[in-house]
Amino acid sequence: MLVLTRRSNESIMVNDEIEISILSIEGDQVKLGIKAPREVEIHRKEIYLQIQKENKEALNLPGELINLLQKNK
Template sequence: MLVIKRKQGESLLIGDNIEINIVSLENGSVKLAISAPKSVTILRKELYKEIEEENQKAVSFDLSALKNLKK
């Protein structure tokens, strides 16, 4: 993991086509502006985990529900 310090108004580059700008720093919170190609998915980690959990729920199913359909 790379740890890097940036000040408001500074940025960093990831590869040739992703730029992250530090827009503001307030009350222990950082506001970022991310420029990336539309093909790059950008998600907050907590949202990613929530989607992952929902996907896991969607693939697990109750066999008794299938038995009820047979009737």
């Protein structure tokens, strides 16, 4: 893991297209601003993990149920 120190109103760049800015620091809370192309998905980690979990569960649906869902399109 890369660890960087930034102050309020400072940024880091990820490749050429993603800029992460420190907007403010209040106590133990840091507000970030992220500039990225629209096609780049950005999620809080807990939301990302929930999406991954739901995707894995969807892969485990019985074949008959998947066929039924496809017929109802």
